[in-house]
Amino acid sequence: MQRKNFLRTSLAVGITAIFGSPAASHPGSARLSTLPRIVRSDEGRPVTVLGDRMRIKLTAEDTNGLFTLIEEDNAAGVQIPPHIHEHEDEVFYVLAGELELTVGDQTTVLQAGDLAFGPRGVPHSWRTIGSSTTRVLLSVFPAGLEAMFAELGELPPGPPDMATVTEVCGRYGIRFV
Numbered sequence: 001m002q003r004k005n006f007l008r009t010s011l012a013v014g015i016t017a018i019f020g021s022p023a024a025s026h027p028g029s030a031r032l033s034t035l036p037r038i039v040r041s042d043e044g045r046p047v048t049v050l051g052d053r054m055r056i057k058l059t060a061e062d063t064n065g066l067f068t069l070i071e072e073d074n075a076a077g078v079q080i081p082p083h084i085h086e087h088e089d090e091v092f093y094v095l096a097g098e099l100e101l102t103v104g105d106q107t108t109v110l111q112a113g114d115l116a117f118g119p120r121g122v123p124h125s126w127r128t129i130g131s132s133t134t135r136v137l138l139s140v141f142p143a144g145l146e147a148m149f150a151e152l153g154e155l156p157p158g159p160p161d162m163a164t165v166t167e168v169c170g171r172y173g174i175r176f177v
């Protein structure tokens with residue numbers, strides 16, 4: 001090996017030994033403790049949040065904190081009022097039925113196969129419409145909001161006490177607008 005190549009190789013080996021390889025430190029490689037998971041259609045923790053029927057399919061624990069995956073399955077008439085997430089970006093992917101969604105200044109009807117991206121800090125709201133069940137796959141980046149949904153799901157049935165809802169949501173960086 002030529003002296004220049006020897007020095008370059010030695011330096012690369014030393015840096016990798018001290019800091020790890022660049023690929024290993026990339027967030028996408030998230031190899032720390034994530035294990036493969038199979039989640040069947042009827043699996044996941046069921047939670048009802050303000051009339052919204054959810055199944056929490058993947059949590060922070062499953063994804064090493066990268067994202068949460070939730071399926072929402074509702075008849076027409078369920079609605080979530082305008083709010084902002086301080087910490088999360090969200091993707092709403094419609095699997096079946098119809099969802100009227102507003103994100104920022106755009107209001108649209110999403111049908112099976114359509115999706116919307118709601119970045120953090122941008123107000124959004126939605127309601128289920130149409131004559132059949134609306135099924136939405138909600139992906140939340142990063143993970144963690146499942147803890148808030150679980151708390152809200154513990155509230156007594158019936159009309160929600162908005163002071164409590166606002167307090168719980170506020171702790172997770174959700175603001176109503």
Ligand SMILES: O=C(Oc1cc(O)cc(O)c1C(=O)O)c1ccc(O)c(O)c1
Nearest residue numbers: 049050052080081082083138165169174
């Ligand atoms: O965090 C809130 O948003 C949501 C609540 C849901 O039940 C389903 C969702 O898809 C979302 C979302 O982020 O779009 C939330 C919680 C409580 C509340 O009163 C809200 O208006 C929104």
